[in-house]
Amino acid sequence: MNHRLPIPNPIRVALLAALIFFLSCRGVAFASVSIADEIEMGRKFDETIHAQMAFVEDPEVIFYVTGVVDRVASALPPQAYPIRSAVVANNSMNAFAIPGGYIYIFTGLILGVESEDQLAAVIGHELGHVTERHVAKRMEQMKYLNIASLTGMVAGVLLGASGAGGNIANLGGALTLGSAAGAQSAFLMYTRENEREADHVGLNYLVKSGYNPNAMPQTFEIMNKKSWFMSGDNIPSYLSTHPGLDERIVYLRDRIKHMPADVLTRDFKRDRFQRVQTILRARMVSPETALAYWDSKPQTQLTCLDQAGRGIVLDRLKRQQQAEQAFAKALGCGPDDPLVLREAGIFYFNQGNANKAAPLLQKAAILNPRDAMSMFFTARIMAERKDYAGAISLMERVAREVPKDSEVRYHLGRIKGESGDIFGAHIQLSYSSHFGRDKQKARFHLDKARSLAQTDAQKRQLEELERTISGPGEDKKNNGKAEGAKLNRMRLFR
Incomplete structure (x- = not known):
């Protein structure tokens, strides 16, 4: 995203x-x-x-x-x-x-x-x-x-x-x-x-x-x-x-x-609060403002996660070499921090370096089993390596964590299609289009899945998809043009 x-x-x-x-x-x-x-x-x-x-x-x-x-x-x-x-x-x-x-x-x-x-x-x-x-x-x-x-x-x-x-x-x-x-x-x-x-x-x-x-x-x-x-x-x-x-x-x-x-006199540790602030500052604030925030601090005062935050911001600014240096510092002092591992893994994945990304993302997922993002990128790497069974199993776990994320459903559909499960691919691509508010594509993939449904299990999946698409949350005014709707979402998994 x-x-x-x-x-x-x-x-x-x-x-x-x-x-x-x-x-x-x-x-x-x-x-x-x-x-x-x-x-x-x-x-x-x-x-x-x-x-x-x-x-x-x-x-x-x-x-x-x-x-x-x-x-x-x-x-x-x-x-x-x-x-x-x-x-x-x-x-x-x-x-x-x-x-x-x-x-x-x-x-x-x-x-x-x-x-x-x-x-x-x-x-x-x-x-x-x-x-x-x-x-x-x-x-x-x-x-x-x-x-x-x-x-x-x-x-x-x-x-x-x-x-x-x-x-x-x-x-x-x-x-x-x-x-x-x-x-x-x-x-x-x-x-x-x-x-x-x-x-x-x-x-x-x-x-x-x-x-x-x-x-x-x-x-x-x-x-x-x-x-x-x-x-x-x-x-x-x-x-x-x-x-x-x-x-x-x-x-x-x-x-x-x-x-x-x-x-x-009650006081709470601020570690978790500051971690969330760090990741939001890196992602949400303008990259120039966020970078100025970290650069205004003495380097000795920056935490491992601060260094990862700088890496995210430098990547946003297309300064990849400096971003990699920041992630190296973050990993050097926080080799067991799942958030540092995750963000470094995502960086290397987006750089096309799956060999560096995979162990970082896998370790992050082990340390934080509820982190859907680490699992998402790990599943994509597994699919690239043709481990379709493992990729599908892991991406289905991600879909259970974030069931309405259109991009998760899209990649799950792609992986199923590459594995030969054409029915399952259309089911997931229909969900993806529905959650992406593209009614026309959702119906297209629904019709394709309907034409392929043979077993009782497939027919039950089809019925569940039909209920989702026709449910009370459907946008009755959707004209099938999803581009504007896509821009209205905070897409997380890139």
């Missing part, structure tokens, strides 16, 4: 289509919003957001963020739905939650805060909005919703993506401008009362889950400072939908000063 930020097409039409579909199913009158309504809205919004926004799929990042979210969520009272998290590949300093227990963490937030506690503080606050049902209550207050107000609702949810520039950062801004004329368009902007309540319960969740409560006002102070000294995309877009930070900081500090000393 490609780690660069995509440049998506505007999505207002797609969002409106989703909203119209939602209205056609549910109607527009809401005397009250039930938990079932929230779950359904959350599901539909999640489908739309995943169809149009770029998401990170790196296991190193996903498992870490999921762990932090789950830890905070463990402090919540019993909920009628699970808390689901995802990482948005966008450098805005933002996070948002939607009805039904969905929470989205932007990579810019992970890079903008200084510790896991601070990341957990934002998560706690957002989950406070969820548990207090602030969105549902605002909808109930409106009693009647129309297309314009629902557009405003989605704009409010996605406002965190606003900002200047020609990428996904201007998404929320475009929607907000388009819906600002309606008086109801801001009805889901959180009120100061909502914010105070989310701060209150969010701080409780933060403390109960074992984090330092000081992290919440610290995070808000970081955002305030960024808004004072920065402009454009660097201003935390979190401020747009979460007003009144100054008075909330005062309130939080007043609450915290009465807490026990052992709570206020």
Whole structure:
């Protein structure tokens, strides 16, 4: 997958289509919003957001963020739905939650805060909005919703993506401008009362889950400072939908000063947090900015993973010789670090040096059996060496880890085809096209697979594929032109 930020097409039409579909199913009158309504809205919004926004799929990042979210969520009272998290590949300093227990963490937030506690503080606050049902209550207050107000609702949810520039950062801004004329368009902007309540319960969740409560006002102070000294995309877009930070900081500090000393002195090792920051900085930040960050530090202070991060950035800048030198330093001091091994292996794979890449990737996969990326590239090397049985087995494991990744499915289909399994190749290529939002190709490969299905097992695979393609997540407006949709994804496996 490609780690660069995509440049998506505007999505207002797609969002409106989703909203119209939602209205056609549910109607527009809401005397009250039930938990079932929230779950359904959350599901539909999640489908739309995943169809149009770029998401990170790196296991190193996903498992870490999921762990932090789950830890905070463990402090919540019993909920009628699970808390689901995802990482948005966008450098805005933002996070948002939607009805039904969905929470989205932007990579810019992970890079903008200084510790896991601070990341957990934002998560706690957002989950406070969820548990207090602030969105549902605002909808109930409106009693009647129309297309314009629902557009405003989605704009409010996605406002965190606003900002200047020609990428996904201007998404929320475009929607907000388009819906600002309606008086109801801001009805889901959180009120100061909502914010105070989310701060209150969010701080409780933060403390109960074992984090330092000081992290919440610290995070808000970081955002305030960024808004004072920065402009454009660097201003935390979190401020747009979460007003009144100054008075909330005062309130939080007043609450915290009465807490026990052992709570206020809690401290966590920052190793995992810094590892995730390093990989995101190398992948997500402009290569010039990321390189300047590492070059500004004394070389003696750079960790093994820092050297690997420099290697990734130098590779992005097409400075392969310097990149190889950086990876050599990283491997020299971190020969047993699975992330260093993985990134060095990927580098050598992309340089066409499978002999150097293979042992690094294999060792990385042994040290971190859940790292789908190491397995992905190892499977590709095995296929190049004509070990089709081993390559298929390993790539199928990768597909179980990231079942909706179109490129994983594409390579699995290619390997199956090369091995002689033409039916299996068309099945996987149909999945690949479906998850890549190319309806026409998905149907083409489905028809080919249908014509080849003979055994009961093949017919069951075909039925499962048909259910996936015809399921509720299908983009009814997809015209079969996948190129724009491909640009809207954060493609991870290269």
